[in-house]
Amino acid sequence: GKYWPPDAPAQSFAPAVAPASVIHPFFDPCVRIPLYRAAVGDEIVTTHHWSMDSLKLANVAQTRELLELLYLVPPMYHVSRATWPKREARIVRHCGFWSPLHRKWGGAALTEFDCLTYDRMVQRTRFRRGGDALTLTVNFDDSERIGLPPCSATALDSASGESWTYVTSAPER
Numbered sequence: 001g002k003y004w005p006p007d008a009p010a011q012s013f014a015p016a017v018a019p020a021s022v023i024h025p026f027f028d029p030c031v032r033i034p035l036y037r038a039a040v041g042d043e044i045v046t047t048h049h050w051s052m053d054s055l056k057l058a059n060v061a062q063t064r065e066l067l068e069l070l071y072l073v074p075p076m077y078h079v080s081r082a083t084w085p086k087r088e089a090r091i092v093r094h095c096g097f098w099s100p101l102h103r104k105w106g107g108a109a110l111t112e113f114d115c116l117t118y119d120r121m122v123q124r125t126r127f128r129r130g131g132d133a134l135t136l137t138v139n140f141d142d143s144e145r146i147g148l149p150p151c152s153a154t155a156l157d158s159a160s161g162e163s164w165t166y167v168t169s170a171p172e173r
Contacts, residue, residue, distance in 0.1 A: 008080040018057040027060040030120040069153040070138040097166040105134045132159040
């Protein structure tokens with residue numbers, strides 16, 4: 001059945017495609033606002049259901065990756081010995097950018113959310129702790145927008161003055 005074999009059940013590991021009726025309300029960055037993250041940010045363990053990890057829905061995996069960065073929420077990955085080699089590069093790359101940010105800023109309050117373009121394809125969040133802030137700017141579009149690479153997230157840490165940019169894998173659109 002869909003929960004077998006025990007080391008890689010199809011329920012968790014078989015790729016799927018999100019239908020258009022689900023994409024718009026749940027994954028379209030143009031209609032999402034971070035109220036959940038803003039209200040209970042220090043209580044969030046994940047925003048994904050256990051049955052659909054960050055890579056489950058192939059046609060929205062890139063958007064989910066950027067949303068995880070914008071809202072600084074943990075990704076969720078299903079791995080097994082058989083699937084790790086296929087997923088390793090993407091997981092390690094994403095976590096390599098996300099983890100240091102979350103380690104330092106994960107408990108910080110989400111204090112600002114802005115749409116920087118009229119179509120909401122470039123968005124910015126700001127997390128504050130004391131006088132320091134982390135600003136995350138995400139370009140969800142598959143073309144350069146306001147000087148930001150396509151499908152990218154840029155982090156600016158006011159405490160250190162450092163800035164990093166992450167560009168996702170190939171667009172799913």
